[in-house]
Amino acid sequence: MLEQIKQWIEHRRGGKIGSHDPGNLPNPKTPGEQLLTDCRLIVLDLETTGLNAAKDEVIAIGAVAIRGGVIHLGDQFDLILRRPELDIRETVLIHGIGPEALTQGHEIEDALLYLLEWMNGDPILAYHSAFDQKFLEKTLKAQLGYSQPHTWMDVADLMPAFFPNTKTGGKGLDNWADYFGLEVGERHHAASDALATAELTLIALNKARAEGVKTLKGLYDKLHYHRRLQNMHRY
Amino acid sequence: MASANQENDRPQNIRAIMTFLREHAPFSSMDDSHLAHFAENASIQFYADGDVVLSPDHDVVKRFYVVKQGRIRGERHNDKEDRTETTFEISQGECFPLAAMIGERPTRTLHRASGDTFCLSIGQTAFVNLFSESEPFRDFCLRGVSSLLDQVNRRIQSSAMASMGSSTSLDTPLERYALRNPIVCSPDLPVRKAVARMHENNVGSIIITDENRIPTGIFTLRDLRTMIAEGTGPLDTPIQQVMTKNPCCLPSHADAFEAAMLMAEHHFAHLCVIDDDHKLIGVVSERDLFSLQRVDLVNLARTIGTATHLRTLVSLRTDVSRLVDAMLAHGADSGQVVKIITTLNDVTVRRVLELNIKKNDPGIPFTWLTFGSEGRQEQTLLTDQDNGILFQTPEGMTEEQVREKLLPFARKVNDELAECGFTLCKGNIMASNPKLCLSDKEWDDWFIRFIDASTPQNLVYSSIFLDMRAIYGPTEPLDALLDKVLTRIRKNALFQKMLAGNAFQRKPPLTMFRNFRYISEGNKHSLDLKRQGLAPFVEAVRVFALANGVETANTLERMDELAKKGVFDPKDANAWKEGYSLIQAIRMRAHQEMLARGEELTNYIDPDDLNPLDRRILRESFRQAQRLQQKLEVTYQL
Numbered sequence A: 001m002l003e004q005i006k007q008w009i010e011h012r013r014g015g016k017i018g019s020h021d022p023g024n025l026p027n028p029k030t031p032g033e034q035l036l037t038d039c040r041l042i043v044l045d046l047e048t049t050g051l052n053a054a055k056d057e058v059i060a061i062g063a064v065a066i067r068g069g070v071i072h073l074g075d076q077f078d079l080i081l082r083r084p085e086l087d088i089r090e091t092v093l094i095h096g097i098g099p100e101a102l103t104q105g106h107e108i109e110d111a112l113l114y115l116l117e118w119m120n121g122d123p124i125l126a127y128h129s130a131f132d133q134k135f136l137e138k139t140l141k142a143q144l145g146y147s148q149p150h151t152w153m154d155v156a157d158l159m160p161a162f163f164p165n166t167k168t169g170g171k172g173l174d175n176w177a178d179y180f181g182l183e184v185g186e187r188h189h190a191a192s193d194a195l196a197t198a199e200l201t202l203i204a205l206n207k208a209r210a211e212g213v214k215t216l217k218g219l220y221d222k223l224h225y226h227r228r229l230q231n232m233h234r235y
Numbered sequence B: 001m002a003s004a005n006q007e008n009d010r011p012q013n014i015r016a017i018m019t020f021l022r023e024h025a026p027f028s029s030m031d032d033s034h035l036a037h038f039a040e041n042a043s044i045q046f047y048a049d050g051d052v053v054l055s056p057d058h059d060v061v062k063r064f065y066v067v068k069q070g071r072i073r074g075e076r077h078n079d080k081e082d083r084t085e086t087t088f089e090i091s092q093g094e095c096f097p098l099a100a101m102i103g104e105r106p107t108r109t110l111h112r113a114s115g116d117t118f119c120l121s122i123g124q125t126a127f128v129n130l131f132s133e134s135e136p137f138r139d140f141c142l143r144g145v146s147s148l149l150d151q152v153n154r155r156i157q158s159s160a161m162a163s164m165g166s167s168t169s170l171d172t173p174l175e176r177y178a179l180r181n182p183i184v185c186s187p188d189l190p191v192r193k194a195v196a197r198m199h200e201n202n203v204g205s206i207i208i209t210d211e212n213r214i215p216t217g218i219f220t221l222r223d224l225r226t227m228i229a230e231g232t233g234p235l236d237t238p239i240q241q242v243m244t245k246n247p248c249c250l251p252s253h254a255d256a257f258e259a260a261m262l263m264a265e266h267h268f269a270h271l272c273v274i275d276d277d278h279k280l281i282g283v284v285s286e287r288d289l290f291s292l293q294r295v296d297l298v299n300l301a302r303t304i305g306t307a308t309h310l311r312t313l314v315s316l317r318t319d320v321s322r323l324v325d326a327m328l329a330h331g332a333d334s335g336q337v338v339k340i341i342t343t344l345n346d347v348t349v350r351r352v353l354e355l356n357i358k359k360n361d362p363g364i365p366f367t368w369l370t371f372g373s374e375g376r377q378e379q380t381l382l383t384d385q386d387n388g389i390l391f392q393t394p395e396g397m398t399e400e401q402v403r404e405k406l407l408p409f410a411r412k413v414n415d416e417l418a419e420c421g422f423t424l425c426k427g428n429i430m431a432s433n434p435k436l437c438l439s440d441k442e443w444d445d446w447f448i449r450f451i452d453a454s455t456p457q458n459l460v461y462s463s464i465f466l467d468m469r470a471i472y473g474p475t476e477p478l479d480a481l482l483d484k485v486l487t488r489i490r491k492n493a494l495f496q497k498m499l500a501g502n503a504f505q506r507k508p509p510l511t512m513f514r515n516f517r518y519i520s521e522g523n524k525h526s527l528d529l530k531r532q533g534l535a536p537f538v539e540a541v542r543v544f545a546l547a548n549g550v551e552t553a554n555t556l557e558r559m560d561e562l563a564k565k566g567v568f569d570p571k572d573a574n575a576w577k578e579g580y581s582l583i584q585a586i587r588m589r590a591h592q593e594m595l596a597r598g599e600e601l602t603n604y605i606d607p608d609d610l611n612p613l614d615r616r617i618l619r620e621s622f623r624q625a626q627r628l629q630q631k632l633e634v635t636y637q638l
Helices: A002-013 A099-103 A108-119 A129-144 A155-162 A173-179 A190-210 A216-234 B002-009 B012-022 B032-040 B098-103 B124-133 B135-143 B145-164 B191-201 B221-230 B256-266 B286-290 B297-306 B310-329 B334-359 B399-419 B440-452 B476-491 B493-505 B529-547 B555-564 B570-596 B612-635
Strands: A040-048 A058-067 A070-080 A124-126 A152-154 B043-047 B052-054 B063-069 B071-078 B083-091 B110-113 B117-123 B205-209 B215-220 B249-251 B270-274 B280-285 B366-370 B387-391 B437-439 B469-472
Touching (some): A040 A190, A058 B012, A070 A190, A152 A216, A155 A190, A155 A216, B012 B032, B191 B205, B205 B280, B249 B256, B256 B334, B334 B366, B334 B570, B387 B476, B399 B437, B437 B440, B440 B476, B476 B493, B529 B570
Antiparallel strands (some): A070 B043, B043 B117, B052 B110, B270 B280
16 A cells, blocks of 8 residues: 555656655745745645544545646645545535545555645645644644644635625635636535635636735735624624 | 546546546547646646736747636737737637647737636647647647548538448549449440340440440430330441440549539439540449439439429429438538539529520520629529620621510529529529620620729629629630630739728628627627628639639639649648638538528528537638638738
């Protein structure tokens, strides 16, 4: 199995793979003056056995990378974790990963180590990111004892921040995807949802550039400003 | 199984991109491994409405793009009018920039997103890999949309083959037909023995050859029937006295279409196939050509050509339509089908004239002229009359006196043709119009005025009178007239320029914001394939043809001639011929469908009804018309 992963990783990274060194993993980057036209962003989506972070588990990780405002399909992460002991009867209908696929998944520790390496500490974007962040941090801590905080940004905030007053008919990924006419490969497949989220991110980044937002920090600030505005409206 | 596993091994997003690509040409004909290579090396970019994707100001093009969603438009600046024009539009599944990518140069056209647009793109390395590994991809890159036209033709033919179980097409050379070993005899054999030989071999014809095996005559069962019915002679008559002399011959490399046309024109059911030394190598019968296809062209032509009553001719028109249906179903190309329709129409017109002469001979020899689409041999089922008469004034008569005799005759013919389905010309371009029943001298004067004193109004007639042909009576007077007309036009640069300017008015229906420009009046979302689609080609080609002394009136043949004379680049000429033929094919298919539904024929279609490949090719055809017009623009500095 390990051999397979090595091959798989080699295939994707075009060469060199050492043994993972849990003590020497990339450090998460903080949003600073990195230019949006240069930096790498991770867009991620998880499939889980359920919605409760306290008892449910991650079963699939899909992620794509945006570099310089472009999605590179050669730079992506699409993995089903090997968790045969998990009870997935409740959610199997939504994401379509059956027990068979799960047993063929990858050894979880290796997969997570590779994920951390692949992410390279870059900021992570996700749709309704609080959910993915909770699950991923919990899993990383439990499996690897890893607890360094990545920078997370929520694409569900990013979209209304750059396209305020847009009538999407709802706040979900589907609403925004429909609004921009995106064709989503296979909904509720981690990698498909990650790609759809990444495409929305490209739209937002294009708008950001038009509005003069140039750096990662600028993007991060814009997001927080939007959040505060939302919270103020709530009260 | 192996491939299924491989498919599952690929990440979901790679599979999704492959699925998307598979829906569009040329990717639809590429191997999965090549599609996977494309997908794994692809990037996804987003462009908001109006964003520049590629610009002539950028460096050498290093990426190859496919529109994933949205649309890209090409912009060119028109310096003369100081405004920006859209030169093309690229929509979902289409690729760009081909020429710049292969030529390793910057693009010459500004590519701009039209609406929010996602593109997939691959870099040079992946492009070169695919180019060298995948034949369909390479073919597409080198030949562009022409390679797609082949696909359409293949599809039409394969569906015809599937339905008829026949693999012969009209392009098949005669030598590929299973030529029956011809039954031959010498000229002095008595008819009785010749017929016995035919009977033994169970054939309907016998070829009479000389000592060098060169065919000198043919004798068929039909001839035997006539001989007995009319009592022409006893059965021991030497066959050379009753045979049809100088039988129709074609070399073995001629194709079935030529054979069919020759048969239709002369109403023969048999043709001799000869080698380069004129020696007989076989016989092809109408049945050989069409037995599998049930296309009874020759018999129909014969029935029309020998009909004895107008009402027979009228009833035969439905057979013409059925025949066209069958031809289209068999993958005959549109150029062939319009010629067949024209041939059958010619036969009908001739027969109407013959029947009228038999009844009421005006007593003055004349040449019956046809103009416009019939003159160009480009008629479809929807056709109206454009005809005229050319006569030589007999001594002792004035032209007015001749007209007094010819006009009532012409009126009757026009009316009877109308009964046969050739609609009366609304503009009165008909032989019964005194202005179009003229002597050679009068026609010449008419053309002098037309060419030397041209006004924008009479240029409207150029599409009619500059495409003419004789279909009945002596052709020499018309040849002499045409010769003078062509010389005059060749020398008159101003007239050429006016013609060019007129042709330039008809813009192919491509536009900025929609894929197609629909006509403004009448049905919403409809395109006039004749006026908007074909006319830009016909008109532009006519200008070049007349300016360069090309005598034929047929648009495709004119383009061939112009390429031969070096006026058109052969590659351009081919692309334009393909574009033109395709619009014609779509138009004819639409006519057949309208007939099948019992609707009145029109030239309007709704592009939304076409399948995506046809739609794309139609748009590409319009783009070719635009290129042809650009040549006109440059040549005549419009």
